[in-house]
Every structure is written in structure tokens, then in C-alpha cells.
Amino acid sequence: xxxxxxxxxxxxxxxxxxxxxxxxxxxxxxxxxxxxxxxxxxxxxxxxxxxxxxxxxxxxxxxxxxxxxxxxxxxxxxxxxxxxxxxxxxxxxxxxxxxxxxxxxxxxxxxxxxxxxxxxxxxxxxxxxxxxxxxxxxxxxxxxxxx
Amino acid sequence: xxxxxxxxxxxxxxxxxxxxxxxxxxxxxxxxxxxxxxxxxxxxxxxxxxxxxxxxxxxxxxxxxxxxxxxxxxxxxxxxxxxxxxxxxxxxxxxxxxxxxxxxxxxxxxxxxxxxxxxxxxxxxxxxxxxxxxxxxxxxxxxxxxxxxxxxxxxxxxxxxxxxxxxxxxxxxxxxxxxxxxxxxxxxxxxxxxxxxxxxxxxxxxxxxxxxxxxxxxxxxxxxxxxxxxxxxxxxxxxxxxxxxxxxxxxx
Numbered sequence: 001x002x003x004x005x006x007x008x009x010x011x012x013x014x015x016x017x018x019x020x021x022x023x024x025x026x027x028x029x030x031x032x033x034x035x036x037x038x039x040x041x042x043x044x045x046x047x048x049x050x051x052x053x054x055x056x057x058x059x060x061x062x063x064x065x066x067x068x069x070x071x072x073x074x075x076x077x078x079x080x081x082x083x084x085x086x087x088x089x090x091x092x093x094x095x096x097x098x099x100x101x102x103x104x105x106x107x108x109x110x111x112x113x114x115x116x117x118x119x120x121x122x123x124x125x126x127x128x129x130x131x132x133x134x135x136x137x138x139x140x141x142x143x144x145x146x147x
Numbered sequence: 148x149x150x151x152x153x154x155x156x157x158x159x160x161x162x163x164x165x166x167x168x169x170x171x172x173x174x175x176x177x178x179x180x181x182x183x184x185x186x187x188x189x190x191x192x193x194x195x196x197x198x199x200x201x202x203x204x205x206x207x208x209x210x211x212x213x214x215x216x217x218x219x220x221x222x223x224x225x226x227x228x229x230x231x232x233x234x235x236x237x238x239x240x241x242x243x244x245x246x247x248x249x250x251x252x253x254x255x256x257x258x259x260x261x262x263x264x265x266x267x268x269x270x271x272x273x274x275x276x277x278x279x280x281x282x283x284x285x286x287x288x289x290x291x292x293x294x295x296x297x298x299x300x301x302x303x304x305x306x307x308x309x310x311x312x313x314x315x316x317x318x319x320x321x322x323x324x325x326x327x328x329x330x331x332x333x334x335x336x337x338x339x340x341x342x343x344x345x346x347x348x349x350x351x352x353x354x355x356x357x358x359x360x361x362x363x364x365x366x367x368x369x370x371x372x373x374x375x376x377x378x379x380x381x382x383x384x385x386x387x388x389x390x391x392x393x394x395x396x397x398x399x
Contacts, residue, residue, distance in 0.1 A: 006346065031348045032369075053348035054255070054262055081346055095343045096270055097253055104150065 005090060007082040011074035022068045024061025026082045030054065033078025039070040050075070059102065062088065149249060152228075153257045158183045159265055160384040160397070161193035161355025162377035164234065166202045166210040169293060169300040172378035173210050177217045179384065179397055180227070188386075189225050191254060193355045193375065194232025194267025197242075200283075201290050201300075215245050222247035228254060232356065233269035259390030261350040268354030268374075271340035300379075304358065308332045329361025329374045338363065338372065345370035351392045353385050362394050 008031065011017060018024060020040055034052050038045040048070050051057050061068050062085060083091055092099045160179065163172040176196075183190045197211055218227055229248040231239055243250050253266035269275055275282050293300045312332050315321055324330040330338045341352040345366035352365065353373045360376025360383040373394050376383045382397040 008346070029347050031346060091343075095340065095347075097266065098347070100252070101150070104148075 006087055007084075009080050009082055011078045011080065013074060013076055015074045015078075017072040017074060017080070018058065018068045020068055020071045024058060024068045025065070026084045027056060027059040027062040027088070028072075029056045029081040029083070031079040031081050033080075034075040035072050035078055035080075036075050037070045037072045045071075056102065056105070059106075149251050150253060151255045151257070154189055154226075154387065155258055155389050156186075156188045157191060157256060157258070157387040158188045158384050159191045159193050159353055159375060159387065160378075160382065161230075161232070161267065161375045162195045162358060162379070163192065163382075164195055164198040164201070164378065165214050166207045167198035167379075168201050168203060168206060168290075169297055170198075170377075170379045172382070173214050175378065175382060175397070175399055176214065179382075180217065180221050180225075184221050184225050187225075189227070191228040191230060191265055192248075193265055193353065194230045194269065195234040195355060195377075196229060196232070197235045197238060199237060200234055200286055201293065215242075215247065219245075219247040228265075230254065230265060230267050232267040233272075233275060255349075256387065258387050258392075261390035261392070262348060263351045263353065263387060263392060264344050264349045265353045266344075268337055268340070268356035271334075271336045271354075272356065273334055273336050304332070327361055327363045329357075329359050329363050329372070331359070333357040333359055337374075338365070341365050341372035345372070350390075353392075360394065 007026075011033075017028065017035060030051050030053050032053060034050060035057070036050045037048045037057060039048050040046070049057070057072065058068070060066065062083070158179075160176075163176045164170050165173045165176060176192075180190060197214070199207065221227065227248055229242060229250050230253060231250060235242070239250060242248055253264065256263040256265060289303065311334065312325065315325060321335045324335055324338060337354060337357055341354065341363075342365050344352045349370055351371050351373060353375065355375050355377070357374055358377035358379060360374050360381070362374075363372045364370070365372045371392065373385050373392065375385055375394070378399070382399050383394055384397050386393045386395055
């Protein structure tokens with residue numbers, strides 16, 4: 001069959017697809033089902049994303065050869081297509097719109113991260129201003145104190 | 148760029164080649180658009196809606212202007228997506244400026260619980276992608292010959308039938324593709340592309356480009372490949388209605 005150069009895998013509910021810190025050399029496309037990605041922050045699992053049919057994940061580890069940034073678990077019985085680096089080239093050649101969809105999804109993620117960064121900076125600026133006001137007040141009180 | 152849309156009622160056709168010297172599809176296409184409007188369907192013209200290769204300046208300008216006037220008339224009532232194909236790619240800026248059409252490279256349609264890919268399909272035409280100059284050169288020469296003898300236009304389809312159906316049978320290659328009219332007389336690359344896309348979680352893949360209409364199961368019967376053929380022969384269109392996808396003929 002045409003697309004059978006790619007590795008198809010099935011997972012049951014609760015199966016771990018990869019764990020945070022694992023070495024990763026492949027990305028995944030969700031052919032059927034749903035997965036959830038979480039990350040350990042201060043000893044707690046923090047939700048990062050849920051991916052459904054047609055979505056892809058795990059490309060960071062594939063593209064940068066870095067360990068997995070999060071843990072991925074199947075939420076329901078799930079079928080995934082696993083793609084390694086050589087297969088990715090083949091996939092992009094045979095299915096060029098996949099490249100465009102990867103770029104779109106990554107651009108959306110960058111947009112989301114920029115928004116989060118702006119919010120954090122806003123919070124930090126507000127807390128700095130608050131701190132500066134407190135410091136200025138305490139300095140004023142010290143200067144004006146009788147001793 | 149729009150690529151992901153939610154549409155519960157959508158009609159899809161392709162390869163109307165309005166303006167072609169060898170096909171007169173404009174009036175039929177306008178009737179089809181009126182039908183969609185009357186039945187509250189949005190539509191997608193899935194590539195090669197307008198012809199720029201097999202045409203003359205006079206025919207191109209009169210036919211295109213008339214079609215685009217009708218499209219602007221209907222665009223206030225329904226959404227008209229227009230996928231760019233290989234015969235109209237140089238019109239992309241012009242069509243975008245004209246108004247009424249939502250130009251898209253392809254569409255990922257969510258309809259009820261189904262995911263449907265609509266794409267013209269020329270990206271999977273191996274000869275067009277690997278030797279475009281040769282292909283365009285031959286097309287121009289063929290067009291010149293056809294202007295002198297218009298019925299000769301169908302000889303190209305005969306050539307493809309000989310090349311794929313009989314050669315495939317002779318060589319014993321891809322015999323499973325001989326069973327369906329949608330894959331019998333064309334390169335296996337279109338069927339392979341539909342398989343690739345279906346594996347990415349699409350329930351239906353709709354192409355045009357090959358001028359061969361039909362339906363074929365793909366991805367182990369989990370999805371279906373549709374081709375809407377062309378308006379040179381018997382026009383066909385796909386109806387998407389709350390996730391149900393069906394290929395229907397359009398009376399020419």
C-alpha cells in the first residue's frame with residue numbers, strides 16, 4: 001500500500017506514548033483518538049495540550065534531537081503514525097501540504113507563547129512598580145523619622 | 148491563509164475550465180451555483196475552475212468576466228471557496244482582487260464528526276511537478292494542434308488510457324488500480340496521495356485534476372477517495388451534508 005512506509009501504532013487508554021526526559025527520534029500524527037501532553041512543574045503534572053485527529057506532536061524532539069519536554073498519554077484507544085527523520089523527508093516530498101500544516105501549527109504555538117510571555121511581562125512590570133512604590137514609601141518614612 | 152473551516156453543507160466540484168476553447172461549462176456552472184444557493188449550500192470550486200491554457204484572449208475575457216459577475220452576485224448569499232489548480236495558478240492575484248471568492252490552497256473541512264480534505268491534486272501529478280517546462284511546452288503544442296482540429300482534444304485522454312490502463316495490464320503493475328475508473332487511467336500517484344492523506348486522519352479526500360470521476364476506499368476502508376472528474380465529460384460534484392459525503396452527477 002502507498003502510505004505503508006510509515007509506522008502505524010495503536011495504544012489503549014492510559015498507555016504512555018513517551019515520558020518526559022526520554023530520548024526522542026520520532027514525531028507522531030494522530031490518525032484516530034486523542035492524547036494529552038503534560039509536564040512536571042514543581043512536582044506536579046501540568047497540562048500542556050490535548051491533541052486529536054489530524055494533529056501532530058513530538059516534532060521538537062525530532063527536529064532538535066532533544067529529550068522529550070513532556071509526557072504523552074493516550075486518552076482513548078488511539079492510532080498514531082510515527083515518523084522518523086528520513087521518513088519525514090519522504091513524507092514532505094509525497095505530501096507537501098503537511099509541511100504547510102506543520103508551519104501553521106508551529107506559528108499558532110509561537111503566537112500563543114508570545115501572548116503568554118506578554119502577560120508574564122505585564123505581571124512582572126506591575127509587581128516591579130509595586131515594589132518600587134513600597135521602597136519609595138519606606139525610604140520616605142526613614143528620611144522623615146525623628147531619629 | 149484559510150485552510151481549516153467548519154462546513155455542514157458544502158458542494159464541491161472541479162475542473163470546469165471556464166473559458167476553454169474545448170468546453171462550454173460556464174452556464175452549467177452558474178446553474179450549479181444557483182442550485183447551491185437555492186438549497187443553502189456553500190460551495191468549493193476545487194481548482195481549474197477557469198482556463199488560461201487552452202483559450203483565446205477573447206474567449207477568456209468574455210467567459211471569465213461573465214462568470215465572475217455571477218459569482219459576485221451569489222457571494223452575498225453563500226460562501227464560495229476557490230482552490231487554486233494548475234490551469235489557473237497565474238490568476239491567483241486577479242481572482243483575489245476581483246472579490247466574491249475565498250481563495251485557498253486546499254481545505255480541511257470539519258463536518259459533523261468527519262474530517263474532509265479538499266485539494267485540486269496537481270501536486271501529485273509527477274510529470275507536472277518534475278518536468279513542468281516540458282509539460283507546458285507540450286501542452287502549448289497540443290493546444291495549437293487542437294485549435295486546428297478541436298475533436299483531437301480527446302486524444303490526450305486516449306493517450307493516458309493507453310499509457311496507464313493497457314501498459315499497467317501488460318506489465319502486471321498496480322493491477323488493483325484497474326478495477327476502479329477513478330484510478331484506472333491515471334498515474335498511481337493520486338491514489339497514493341489519497342492514501343497518505345487518509346492516514347493523517349481524514350475520512351474523505353476529494354481531488355480533481357485527473358478528469359476521472361469516481362470513489363474508492365482508502366486506508367484499509369477507513370476513508371474514501373473521491374474525484375469529481377471534469378466538466379469536459381459528464382460533470383460530477385460531491386455533496387457534504389453533516390459529515391455524509393456523496394458523489395453525484397450534474398445534468399449537463
